[in-house]
Amino acid sequence: MKYLKKTFRWFGPSFGVSLDEIKQIGAEGIVAACQEIPVGDVWPLENIVALKKEIESRGLEWSLVESVNIHTSIKYGLPERDAHIANYIQTLKNLAEIGIFTVCYNFMQLIDWTRTDLDYILPTGASALRYNPIAAAAFDLFILKRENAKVSYTNEHYCEASDYFNGLSTIQRKKLEEAILAGMPGSRALIALDDFKINHATVLKISKEKLQENLAYFLKAIIPEAEKIGIRMAIHPDDPPFSVFGVPRIVSNYEDIKFLLECCPSPSNGLTFCSGSLGASADNDLVKIIEDFGNRIHFIHLRNVSRQGDGSFYEADHLSGSVAMEKLMKAIVKEQVKRKQNGLGIVDIPMRPDHGHILLDDKKRHNDFYSGYSLIGRALGLAQLTGLERGIREGLAL
Known part of the structure; x- marks a missing residue:
């Protein structure tokens, strides 16, 4: 049976980690985006083709997109949202044309994640x-x-x-x-x-229910089109999975995930399972989320967090912390077995290590890469997760 596809997020040649370095650590695929395109605009086919060629020139595969970001007009339900949804659909068509069929995105307000x-x-x-x-x-x-x-x-x-x-x-x-x-x-x-x-003042006027309604509107517009062209959409959970600065969260727990998957039932409407985002709340049963929604998981982020008694948390080593990574990996492998048996879904689900520590020689180029996206810390995570997956498969005799 196929292993998880080992991928690595890359932000481009000017951000501290090169494709050649990523290739050396054993990653099979690259997770990337056309970051130079303003949010809400169509990704031109020529930009997508150029990025794909750059990645493939190093003997790597552009496995999926993270992220095609969503314009605030869609999140906030503004009159111009339909025009931006049309642009989004065209971007998906352009991606499908060159063979990219998995798109990670998020519906977070204000910022993509919050750390102090x-x-x-x-x-x-x-x-x-x-x-x-x-x-x-x-x-x-x-x-x-x-x-x-x-x-x-x-x-x-x-x-x-x-x-x-x-x-x-x-x-x-x-x-x-x-x-x-x-x-x-x-x-x-x-x-x-x-x-x-300004953005914060705007979103504070919008209730959780309205934000969910806006997400459903977006999904009902794009998912039928995505299904036609074979695109799998994979929403990323909120990070952290609780309200910050008074802003509602709408993809933070089991019920939120159930709502978004049921509001537009389709294999193309799926989830990026992020163990760190969901694991920052002790209330989330991560194994149950995998077991109940596993057939709609199109992408996996694996990282660990150490939750503290005062409500704080920090990014822990991938195999230590508050998230029982071995239980999650076993649940993921069991989902792969189901897919192989029923012939539904991709068995080699793309997975990437997330938010690695800054250690060893990476400390010398701390300012070259994004926070959380060091080379060696994520490489260590990839090695740990690969070993864990193989050990679990051996234990299950797969």
Whole structure:
């Protein structure tokens, strides 16, 4: 039976990790996007072809897209959304024309992910990403200055955030701001705080139910077209999977996933299973999500998080932390067995390691790559996950 397809996310030649380096670590496929195209515009066929040729020139495969980002007009249900949906469909057709049939995307508001520390030093000396709810509250209350934000927090939480913020130097306050405004993979540019505030004020007026309605509208428009051309859409969960800065989350738990898959039933309407995003909440039963929605999982991100008692978490080693990675891998392999037996779905599901630590020689080029996307840390994760998968297959006699 086929193994999981080992893939690696690549952001282009100018972002610290080369295709030649990725090839050396044993990755089979590349996860990439036409990042130079503004969100909402059609990806021209010539740009897609050029990127595919660049990847293939190194003997690698462009396995799937991450991400074709969704314009805010679609997320917020604005009048111009239909035009942007039409552009999105044309991009999918262009991708299918050159043989790209899996597209990861997300419906997150404001930013793609939220961390409060991009250089959290572990006892080993390696560096990881971290989310601290007190630091996030301090940003919300005293940098973002969200209207009526204080009512979102208990008095104890407010006082902790106030003490934390007052204890920061000017440089530390700026570092916290930059960490949060850096949550857009694919660009080194920080989101401007003023732009963040405007966007934030807009999304605060939209309820969770309305955001779900907007997601359903999008899916009902694109999934029939995706199904015609063989495209598999794979939505990424919210990161973290709980409200931050008062913004609702709509792809954070079992019920959210059930809603989005049922609102537009189709093999083309699927999920990117991200163990780190979903695993940041102790309430999520990750094995059950795989077991119940496994036939709609089109892409897998495997990473681990260590949840702390104060609500914080940091990106742990791939095989340690709060997520029982061996149980997840066993559930994934069992899903592959089902697919092989019933002849439905891709057996060699693409998988990539995610958010590797910064360690060893990567510390010398820390500023060359995106936070979480070091070379050696992710290479270590890929090796660990490959060994885990093989061990589980041996145990199951597959």
